[in-house]
Amino acid sequence: xxxxxxxxxxxxxxxxxxxxxxxxxxxxxxxxxxxxxxxxxxxxxxxxxxxxxxxxxxxxxxxxxxxxxxxxxxxxxxxxxxxxxxxxxxxxxxxxxxxxxxxxxxxxxxxxxxxxxxxxxxxxxxxxxxxxxxxxxxxxxxxxxxxxxxxxxxxxxxxxxxxxxxxxxxxxxxxxxxxxxxxxxxxxxxxxxxxxxxxxxxxxxxxxxxxxxxxxxxxxxxxxxxxxxxxxxxxxxxxxxxxxxxxxxxxxxxxxxxxxxxxxxxxxxxxxxxxxxxxxxxxxxxxxxxxxxxxxxxxxxxxxxxxxxxxxxxxxxxxxxxxxxxxxxxxxxxxxxxxxxxxxxxxxxxxxxxxxxxxxxxxxxxxxxxxxxxxxxxxxxxxxxxxxxxxxxxxxxxxxxxxxxxxxxxxxxxxxxxxxxxxxxxxxxxxxxxxxxxxxxxxxxxxxxxxxxxxxxxxxxxxxxxxxxxxxxxxxxxxxxxxxxxxxxxxxxxxxxxxxxxxxxxxxxxxxxxxxxxxxxxxxxxxxxxxxxxxxxxxxxxx
Amino acid sequence: xxxxxxxxxxxxxxxxxxxxxxxxxxxxxxxxxxxxxxxxxxxxxxxxxxxxxxxxxxxxxxxxxxxxxxxxxxxxxxxxxxxxxxxxxxxxxxxxxxxxxxxxxxxxxxxxxxxxxxxxxxxxxxxxxxxxxxxxxxxxxxxxxxxxxxxxxxxxxxxxxxxxxxxxxxxxxxxxxxxxxxxxxxxxxxxxxxxxxxxxxxxxxxxxxxxxxxxxxxxxxxxxxxxxxxxxxxxxxxxxxxxxxxxxxxxxxxxxxxxxxxxxxxxxxxxxxxxxxxxxxxxxxxxxxxxxxxxxxxxxxxxxxxxxxxxxxxxxxxxx
Numbered sequence: 122x123x124x125x126x127x128x129x130x131x132x133x134x135x136x137x138x139x140x141x142x143x144x145x146x147x148x149x150x151x152x153x154x155x156x157x158x159x160x161x162x163x164x165x166x167x168x169x170x171x172x173x174x175x176x177x178x179x180x181x182x183x184x185x186x187x188x189x190x191x192x193x194x195x196x197x198x199x200x201x202x203x204x205x206x207x208x209x210x211x212x213x214x215x216x217x218x219x220x221x222x223x224x225x226x227x228x229x230x231x232x233x234x235x236x237x238x239x240x241x242x243x244x245x246x247x248x249x250x251x252x253x254x255x256x257x258x259x260x261x262x263x264x265x266x267x268x269x270x271x272x273x274x275x276x277x278x279x280x281x282x283x284x285x286x287x288x289x290x291x292x293x294x295x296x297x298x299x300x301x302x303x304x305x306x307x308x309x310x311x312x313x314x315x316x317x318x319x320x321x322x323x324x325x326x327x328x329x330x331x332x333x334x335x336x337x338x339x340x341x342x343x344x345x346x347x348x349x350x351x352x353x354x355x356x357x358x359x360x361x362x363x364x365x366x367x368x369x370x371x372x373x374x375x376x377x378x379x380x381x382x383x384x385x386x387x388x389x390x391x392x393x394x395x396x397x398x399x400x401x402x403x404x405x406x407x408x409x410x411x412x413x414x415x416x417x418x419x420x421x422x423x424x425x426x427x428x429x430x431x432x433x434x435x436x437x438x439x440x441x442x443x444x445x446x447x448x449x450x451x452x453x454x455x456x457x458x459x460x461x462x463x464x465x466x467x468x469x470x471x472x473x474x475x476x477x478x479x480x481x482x483x484x485x486x487x488x489x490x491x492x493x494x495x496x497x498x499x500x501x502x503x504x505x506x507x508x509x510x511x512x513x514x515x516x517x518x519x520x521x522x523x524x525x526x527x528x529x530x531x532x533x534x535x536x537x538x539x540x541x542x543x544x545x546x547x548x549x550x551x552x553x554x555x556x557x558x559x560x561x562x563x564x565x566x567x568x569x570x571x572x573x574x575x576x577x578x579x580x581x582x583x584x585x586x587x588x589x590x591x592x593x594x595x596x597x598x599x600x601x602x603x604x605x606x607x608x609x610x611x612x613x614x615x616x617x618x619x620x621x622x623x624x625x626x627x628x629x630x631x632x633x634x635x636x637x638x639x640x641x642x643x644x645x646x647x648x649x650x651x652x653x654x655x656x657x658x659x660x661x662x663x664x
Numbered sequence: 665x666x667x668x669x670x671x672x673x674x675x676x677x678x679x680x681x682x683x684x685x686x687x688x689x690x691x692x693x694x695x696x697x698x699x700x701x702x703x704x705x706x707x708x709x710x711x712x713x714x715x716x717x718x719x720x721x722x723x724x725x726x727x728x729x730x731x732x733x734x735x736x737x738x739x740x741x742x743x744x745x746x747x748x749x750x751x752x753x754x755x756x757x758x759x760x761x762x763x764x765x766x767x768x769x770x771x772x773x774x775x776x777x778x779x780x781x782x783x784x785x786x787x788x789x790x791x792x793x794x795x796x797x798x799x800x801x802x803x804x805x806x807x808x809x810x811x812x813x814x815x816x817x818x819x820x821x822x823x824x825x826x827x828x829x830x831x832x833x834x835x836x837x838x839x840x841x842x843x844x845x846x847x848x849x850x851x852x853x854x855x856x857x858x859x860x861x862x863x864x865x866x867x868x869x870x871x872x873x874x875x876x877x878x879x880x881x882x883x884x885x886x887x888x889x890x891x892x893x894x895x896x897x898x899x900x901x902x903x904x905x906x907x908x909x910x911x912x913x914x915x916x917x918x919x920x921x922x923x924x925x926x927x928x929x930x931x932x933x934x935x936x937x938x939x940x941x942x943x944x945x946x947x948x949x950x951x952x953x954x955x956x957x958x959x960x961x962x963x964x965x966x967x968x969x970x971x972x973x974x975x976x977x978x979x980x981x982x983x984x
Contacts, residue, residue, distance in 0.1 A: 174942055176752035184706035261717045263706030319754045337753065337763070338934035338942070339837050363835040366938065367929045373822040377832040400826065539695065542705070542945045546696025549704025549714065561707070574708060581714060582707035 159643060163356045165662035167642070168380045170365045172387065174338045179318040180305060181255050184263040186386050186562075186651060189302055191341050193655040194330035194360060195238075196305035197350075199229050199248065199284075200296060204659045207648035210300045214243065214327065224291030224603055225274075231282045235350045237308045238331045245278035250309035252276045252286070264303035264564055267581065271573075272298075272600070291603050294567035301565055302652040329355035329658040338364055349658075356644075356661035376400040381639040381662070386651060387514060388412055388634020391451040397637060407637045409453055411463045413563045413650045415571065416445075416454065416629040418523060419548070419556035422587045426504045426532075427554065431495045433623035437480045438492035439530045440523065446630045449519040449558075454630035457481035459616040460568060461631035464649055468568040468609055470616040478620050492530040503531030509553040510536055511544030516558050523557035523629075548584045556584070560632060566649045568612045572596040575626050576619070585625025591618060668975055672968050676961075683960035684742070684953065688735050691949055697727055698751050698947040725751060727949075738953065747957070748950030752943070757954040760939060765958065768935035770840060770847075771927065772920035774855040775862065780913060783863035784906075787870025792897055794875065802867060809864030818857045818930040825853070835932045854927035862916050869912055873905035880904075907977060914970030918963030 175187040180196065201213040212218070215229040235243040255266040256273055272292040277285045288295060298304065307318055308325050315323040324332035327350065330343035341362040345355055363380070365371045368387070374380045375389075375397050383389060389397065394407050420427035420436060427433050442456035455461045457476065460469035475481050479488055496503065510520040517538060524534035534555065539547055547553060561582055563570045574580055577596050578588040595615045602608040619628070638645055641663045648654035696704075699721035703714050722728045726737070741748060747757045783806075790802035825831055833850045840847040877883060878901050886896045925937025936955055943951035 176942075176946065177754060184702075184708065259720075261703070261709075261720070263703075263708045267706075267708040336837065336934065337760075338938055339932070340835070361836075363932065364934070365835065365932055369819045369822060370930055370932060373826050373832055374835070377826045377830055379832055379835065400830075540945065542701045542947065543695040545705040545707070546700035549700060549707060552695075564708075579710035579712065581709050581711065583711065584707075 161356045161644065161659075161661040162663065163661070164358050165356075165664070167357050167360045167382075167657060167660065167662065169360060169362045169382060170371060170374060170380050170385070171341065171362045172371070172385060173366060174364050175341075177319040178321060178324060178335075180303060181251070181262050181265055181307065181318065182260065189264075189652050190385060190655060191335075191362065192305075192324060192326075192332070193302065193328075194343050194355075194657055195324050195328045195332050196307065196326035197328050198300060198302070198305045199231075200300035201302070201656075202300060202648050202653045204644070204646065204654055204656070207646050207654045210296055213300075214248075214306055225288045227286045227288070227295065228279070229284045229286070231284065232350055233282055235327050236348050237311075237327055238325045238346060239308075239311075240348075241308065241310055243306075243308075243327050244281040245284040246281070247309045248284045248306055249276050249278045250312055251306045254307070254312065255304070263581075265298075265301060268294075268298040268301065268564065269304070290601050292600055293603050293608055294565065294569055294600070297565050297567045302650075302655070303564065329656055330357075330360060333359065340364065351658065355656075355658045357657060360657055372396070375405075375637060378404070378639070381642045382645065383637045384645075384647060384651070384655065388636060391453060391635060394635035394637070403640070405637045405639055407635060408647075409633055410636055410647055411455075411461050411649075412632045412634050413461075413464055413566065414560050414632045415563070415575075416450070416519075416558060416560050416632050417556075417575070417626045418629055419553070419559060419585045419626050421551060421554050421585045422625045423551075424554050426500065426506065427585070427625070429499055430623035431499060432504075432532075433625065433627075435492040435495040435530055436527065436532070437620075437623065437627050438488040438495075439485075439527055439532075440480070440627060440629060441485050441526055442481060442629050443483055444526070445519070445522055449515065449522055450630060450632060453633040453635070455633070456630045457620075457628065458631055459619050459628050460571070460612070464566050464631070465568050468612045470613050470620075475616075475620065480620065489529055496531040500531060503533055505533045505535065506555045507553075508534040508536050508555045508557045509544070509547065510538050510557060511541050511559070512538040513541045513544075520557040551584060551586055553584070558629070562651065564650065564652065568608075569596065569600050572599070572615060576624060583625070587625035589618075589622070589624070592624075665972075665975065669968070669972060672971060676964050676968075679964055680957065680960055684739070684957055685735065687953060687956045688738070688949075689731070691944075691947070691952060692731055694947075696947060697722070698725065698949070699727065701947055738950075742957070747954040750943070750951045751948045752946050752951070753948075757951050760951060761936070761954060761958055764934065764936045764939045766839075767837065767933060768921050768924060768928070768937060771851060771854060771858070771924050771933060771935060772917065774851055775858040775920060775924065776913060776917055778855055778859035779863040779866055779916075782859065783866035784870050784902075784909065786863075787867040788874055788897065788902060790867065790871040791874030791878065802871070806864040806867040809860050809867075812861075814857065814861045815926045815930065817860055818854065818927055821853050821857055822930065833931060837932075837934050850931065850933065854924065854931040854933060857930075858920075858924055858927050862920075866909060866912065869909050870905060873908055874901055877901045877905045907974065910973055910977075911970055914966050914973075918966040921962050922959050 171187050171190050173187045175185065175191040177183055178188060178191060180188060180192050197213045199213060199215040200210050203209040203211045214232055214235065216232050218227055218229045220227050231245060237243055253276060254260060255262040256270055260266060272288050272295060274287040274289045279285055311323055311325045321332060321335040329346055329349045331346050333344040334342040343360045345358050349355065365374060372393055375383055397405065398407055420433050422428055446452060446454040446456045458469060458472060462469040462472060508520055508524055510516050517536065520536055527534060548556060561575060572592065573596060575582050577593050592615065595611055599608055599611040602611060643661050643663055644659045646654060699718045702721060703717045726734060738748065749755065750757050750760060753760060786802045790799045793799050833853050834846060837850065838846040883896060883901055886900050922937060925941055928935045928937045940952065940955045
């Protein structure tokens with residue numbers, strides 16, 4: 122029997138359908154069942170800690186993490202990092218935005234119906250007042266201002282719900298900077314009334330939480346903003362931050378279950394994390410995370426012996442970063458890298474290439490021999506240097522390790538310690554010869570930050586007074602280049618230049634540390650910087 | 665006696681003046697002022713802007729004036745009861761002291777009471793039962809109290825509370841007058857740690873004084889008269905042994921206000937000590953100046969109090 126063409130077609134269709142159903146059924150049985158989406162439960166108070174008393178609360182004019190943390194849930198920005206996926210930048214007070222074809226004008230369309238915590242309506246006048254405040258050349262705005270001032274030309278309120286920001290040039294990191302947790306929007310009427318945002322009563326934001334209480338040196342409390350512009354959020358009734366200054370107290374609080382998460386400074390060391398796991402077992406999730414902080418060794422380029430590039434090169438060659446990471450950071454770090462690929466993605470030079478470069482490669486014998494020759498060329502009997510160290514954390518131990526490595530090439534160091542704050546004052550003025558260890562945290566993950574913070578001639582933390590026209594020129598190009606691939610090539614060239622040259626700040630390692638989250642805490646995601654994604658708007662507590 | 669007290673009160677003036685001058689000068693000898701710390705710690709703006717900002721902050725706070733002018737201005741205001749505005753908290757430092765002082769005072773007071781109540785009887789037992797197991801035990805306890813660093817004792821208490829009870833004292837400070845139970849729940853642990861530390865010398869001093877006094881003739885006479893041993897020890901021997909102990913306790917009382925800072929940090933008590941440490945590290949000069957001034961005043965007052973008791977107990981001192 123032969124089938125009619127139509128019947129044959131139908132039969133073929135049925136066969137294929139049966140086959141498709143069979144495949145789908147097999148796949149469905151074989152695949153692990155997806156976890157049922159948990160329904161967030163409203164209520165509860167999140168217990169958190171802050172490592173120091175913030176003091177003044179002006180988020181635009183201050184720089185310590187403790188200030189940002191104290192106010193994280195109170196304010197909103199034009200943009201922010203997506204709480205569900207902190208690698209992505211999404212709108213916060215801005216519903217959407219567009220860029221002009223030449224990339225020099227950004228237009229932000231603001232949400233309508235947003236209210237400040239005191240009931241006043243939010244408009245573009247607030248955005249304009251905030252940006253003009255941080256852009257004011259006479260104002261000290263070390264975080265938001267220092268990022269935006271070099272690139273923003275002006276701000277214009279087009280209508281109550283539209284704001285335009287004109288740039289001096291098309292700047293690649295502009296949106297990253299606008300989304301920074303330091304560039305949150307303050308209320309014009311509050312600024313007019315209080316003059317600044319230093320005091321607790323001036324903390325009127327549009328964020329998911331209201332500023333409830335600040336017992337100085339003791340506790341900071343937020344309460345749920347019931348009029349938050351994202352309906353249904355936040356889930357928590359409030360957040361309490363205890364001011365816990367001593368590390369033993371912080372660790373004891375974690376072990377006793379008195380805090381729900383540890384995502385702040387300082388991170389735990391591996392041994393602390395192990396101790397916590399032993400104490401709390403399955404109740405907590407402990408994880409190792411990049412801190413967006415680089416461990417550097419600084420040399421002063423205008424003072425002997427490090428005014429000689431050979432001596433700086435010798436230090437670069439002699440430092441055994443792998444050993445320093447293993448011993449000083451308990452293995453939690455990325456040795457020798459100018460960028461950590463976990464944070465900077467493909468802007469970071471591949472680690473395989475970095476680890477083959479002189480100074481970074483293993484074993485060290487060849488590099489140490491070469492470094493020794495460089496020192497002997499200028500100081501046949503070796504040289505004595507004073508090594509300035511801030512007496513915080515394990516800095517003195519780290520310094521001793523660095524000096525023991527340099528002793529092998531004839532650089533003999535004597536440690537001079539400074540109290541933490543005094544150290545910054547001394548280093549900032551350039552009153553030092555050698556800093557064996559100093560960490561610097563980045564505010565964003567944009568690759569340009571590291572260079573504009575540490576390596577360019579006018580960089581704020583260029584404490585060694587280094588000046589290299591090539592670094593200045595490439596950094597400037599990197600800031601202005603909007604083509605991602607071309608930008609990547611610029612930063613790769615910069616990294617190769619640093620690692621093969623004699624900079625004043627030798628990259629030792631990118632620092633990692635340990636955090637924990639109580640398993641009852643849901644919806645929390647660690648962001649690439651310690652400043653981001655700590656509004657807790659989508660976080661909830663399982664009873 | 666009145667003349668004696670008056671004379672001691674008059675000595676307050678140069679002592680306080682000296683303390684304020686000393687701290688004023690010392691603070692300015694430490695590297696870095698608040699302007700440099702604020703600007704260089706962030707280290708974000710370009711170096712030229714940083715220098716401009718340092719100058720700007722100094723001018724705003726009057727730190728660009730000569731040190732002597734700054735001191736005289738501060739002194740003038742202090743004499744009128746104005747101890748200045750905190751650079752960091754931007755509020756009058758008298759407010760900070762009003763807030764913090766009672767907390768540290770409570771901790772210091774509890775520490776002294778616990779230390780004395782515990783150490784004096786143990787010192788007496790140790791002396792009366794010299795070279796027995798009780799004496800050895802007290803001496804071991806006192807030597808360990810002297811040799812263990814105070815922060816170690818504090819941290820060990822925290823560790824033990826978490827390890828064995830999975831419990832910690834509250835972090836949120838509650839005034840004794842608002843909730844005595846909650847307040848004591850927090851205060852008892854730093855009190856115990858600090859009292860353990862200072863009770864050691866009190867114990868040893870009581871013991872050595874008692875050992876000296878019990879060998880005096882009048883003690884032998886009291887015993888010969890047939891007085892009960894308890895009366896001999898407590899009414900005759902102990903009363904005469906306590907003079908140096910009183911001095912020591914008074915001296916410690918004065919020191920405690922600033923000395924309990926480590927306990928304040930470990931047990932999260934927001935007192936004067938933590939405020940002082942924070943103010944020093946931020947170079948918040950008016951706050952440091954005012955707290956040290958208050959601490960000096962308390963120290964001098966306690967010393968005066970001890971001297972008066974001393975003079976009252978021993979008339980030879982009054983007329984010397």
